[in-house]
Amino acid sequence: MVSPDGVSAGVCSGGEAFALLDALWETAPVGLVYFDTELRHRRLNGAVLDIDGGTAEERLGRTLEEVHGESGRLIADGLREVIATGRPRHDVALQGRLWHGRGELQEWSFNQFPVRDANGEIIGAGLVVSDVTEAERTRRQLADAAAQRQHALNRYQSLVEATSAAVWIREPDGTASQDSPSLRAITGQSVDQYRGWGFLDAVHPDDTAPTRAAWLAAVTGGAPFTHTNRLRTADGGYRWFRARAVPVRTEGRIVEWVGTETDIDDEVRSRHRLDVLAGATLAVNAALDPEAELTALADAVVPAFADLCRVYLIDPVAPGAGVVTGQRSVTRVAAGVRPAPPIDERFAFAAGHPVSRSVHSAAPVLDPAPVDDRGGWPGTPQMWAWGRQAELNSTLVAPVLSSGRVIAALMFLACGDRSPYTDDDLALVTELAARASTAVEHALRFEQTRQVSLALQNSMLTEPPPPAAIGIGGLEVEVRYLPATADLEVGGDWYDAFGLPGGDLALAVGDVAGHDLSAAATMGQLRSMLRALAFDSEGDPSYVLRRLDRAASRLGVTRFTTLLYGRVLCAGGRRLFRWSNAGHPPPLIVDPDGTPRIVAGHVDVVLGADPARPRRDQEIELAPGSTLLLYTDGLVERRRDSDDDATAALLRLARDAAGLPLAAFCDHLVRETTADTGDDIAVLALRARR
Structure with a gap:
């Protein structure tokens, strides 16, 4: 339908609305006529006959000129303009005689408007005609009649614009x-x-x-x-x-x-399901621990999708077993819903329970039955009492799989005036379960890789030599290693301290780029090669690093790697630390009076960048009572540190802990660090006793 203003109206979705429009058409106190694009009469109401006389049969299928002659032509000219321009014409006055001049002299007021289809294309023209002949004779009667006609016309236009369900x-x-x-x-x-x-x-x-x-x-x-x-x-x-x-x-x-x-319920719920799926997917992917992922999913769906969500961790199911057992892991209940009763962590569901049916079929299950219709539901008396009080109306269960086995089940409950779950909701939890299964698989693989990497790395981080085993007296060494946080894999940070054949003490702290098993393996190879080259040579640290760089590059071992390697030696009764730096953070010294400082010096290119580049040595005295600190950047890195506050923060930590025993000194640095990148931390500290 189209309004007299040429505005497309909503299509009525019910027969009653069509009947209402028909009633308005037939009972309107104004004449209503619909023409096709050839201006042939296609429909008219009884008011037209009352105004102009004649019958509908004399008009239908015929043009205005064919029915009314010159007066018809004048009316048709206006309708052609409306069709051509797409704009309505309002309050068009006309005086004349109809039926080819044989009718009485009359005066009319016309409203002419285009008629459009659902796509906005003009398919004809409409005419609203009022006989104003009598109104011209009686002004007062004209005002009342015109008001009634205009009111009826406006109601008709508004109704056509708004008609719906x-x-x-x-x-x-x-x-x-x-x-x-x-x-x-x-x-x-x-x-x-x-x-x-x-x-x-x-x-x-x-x-x-x-x-x-x-x-x-x-x-x-x-x-x-x-x-x-x-x-x-x-x-x-x-x-x-x-x-x-x-x-x-x-x-x-x-x-x-x-x-x-x-x-619009279907439209709203469909859009809502997409929002729930997006939110749950984001929450699940933000965690890497399997149980944390399932917890995040439960948090994401309550109350957006469920009044209660419970996660069950499923025991391996024996072939042919009907009962499903396991442990309840997570329960989330929407605000305003009666809290779920406290129940044992362990559960055992008979074969008819939705959780059991989902586990055995490895597919989602929709149970639309109300709580009082137990059927195959043998759940606990406490949960049945809760379900009746909370007005439980439907249940959905979705399995979470890993390596083809159901390891968890997600149960969603709808209560009270929440709409019962439908097959469309079943499709949603099917997708939720699939994404949760993928995330769990990824998390398990990640955890396995992380454990292997951590085991490999720990196997290569040996204990430092005790003071009695160090060839130079009065030295104490402590080390600390803290692996990356859960959102990163174990990387390639390492430390090493070992005695050299001539009695010197070798110290090294390095960092292989990356956080994966490959980085840990590369770290192990470089550590072993460094030990071998250091033992085989009496050369300075720069010489050892040059040989390490050439050998690792030719063998294809090295990745982007920073390394600080040095040796503690005695010369002229003094204890010295001589080192070479391949792109690593510089050493920190705490002087005997407790003042910490970063040791400025040469920093050469990282290993693997240019093996032919020369490397330099530098040296500092280790005065009695001083502490030398070597570390990886995980101890100081911060995401935003434009003013180098991280270095200042490390100096403050070292100053605060300067008087502590060396073990406590290391613990304080690692525990109180302001670093926030979650990277590995490796620390090696050496103290020269007084």
Whole structure:
């Protein structure tokens, strides 16, 4: 349908609305005619016959010129303009005689408008005709008749624009005095319950206040009204509806509102399911521990999708066993829902329980039965009592698989006025379970890789030599290693301290780029090669690093690797530390008075970048009572540190712990670090006793 203004109207979804339009067409006090694009009569109402005489058969299928001659041509000229321009013509006055001049002299007022199909294409023209002959004789009668005709026309236009699933008419103040059988058929209200402000009683309690506020704002401002809320249906459930209304004006004054209610429940729930799936997927992927992932999923779906979500960790199921056993892992209950009763962590469900059915079939299960219809549900008495009190109306269970075995089951419960779960919701939990299974598989593989990497790395991080085994007296060595946090894999940070054939003490701290098993393996190879080259050579640290760089590069061992290697030696009665730095953080010295400082010096290129580049040595005295600290960047790195505050923070930590025993000194640095990247931390500290 198309309004007289040429505005496409909503298509009525019910026969009652069509009947209402037909009734308005036939009973309107103005003449209504519809023409095709050739301006042949296609439909007219009885008012046309009352105004102009003749019969419908004399008009249908014929043009205006064929029926009315010159007067018809004048009317047709205006309609052709409307079809050509797509713009309506209002209040067109015409005087003449119909039926080829044989009729009485009359005066008419026309409203001409284009008629469009659902795609906006013009398929004809409409004509609203009023006989104003008598009105010209009696001005007072003309005013009353014109007001009635205009009111009827405006109501017709507004109704055509707004017609949808259910149509209603409200008073200028927003109350309902006229009945709306189509809306009451949805809500199940009686006429008395509906009238006044009673129509708001069918709105969901959570939506009543915002719906009333939005409606009153539209009534006060006189603007078209659009609002979405849930309505209680005749069966006691709730569905989403979109309300739309337009004001009907006469002489600029709102005389009533014409509105519709359209059922959009399927659309809203479909969009809601996508939001739940996206939120749950994001939450699951943010965790790497399998139980943490399932916990995150439960948090994401309550209350958005379920009133209660419970995660069951499933024991291996013996072939042919009906009972499913395991441990309850997570329970989440929506606010306002009666808390679930405390029950044993262990569970045993018989074969008919939805969890058992889902586990045995390795597929999601929808149980739409209310709680009082137990059927195969033998659950605990406590949960049955809770289900009755919480008005449990349906249950969904989805399995989580790993390596083809169900390792967990996710149970979702809908209670109270939440709509019972449907097959569409079953499709959602199927996708949720699939994504959870993928995430769990990834997490298990990650954890296995992490454990292998950690075991490999720990196997290569040997204990430092005790003071008695160090060839230089008065030295104490402590080391610490803290693997990366759970969101990173174990990487390639390492330390080493070992005696050299000539009695010197070798110290090394390195960092292989990457956080994976490959980085840990590369670290192990470089550590072994460094030990071998250091033992085989009496050369300076720079010489050892040059040989290590060449050998590792030629063998294809090295990745981007930073390394600080040095040796503690005695010369002229003094203890010295001589080192070479391949792109690593510089050493930190705590002087005997407790003042810490970063030792400035040469920093050469990392290993693997350019094996032919020369390397340099540097040296510092280790005064009695001083402490030397070597470390990887995991101890100091911060995501945002434009002012080098991380280095200053490390110096403050070293100053605060300077007087502690060396073991406590190392513990303090690792425990209190301000680093926030979650990277590996390797620390090697040497103290020269007084």
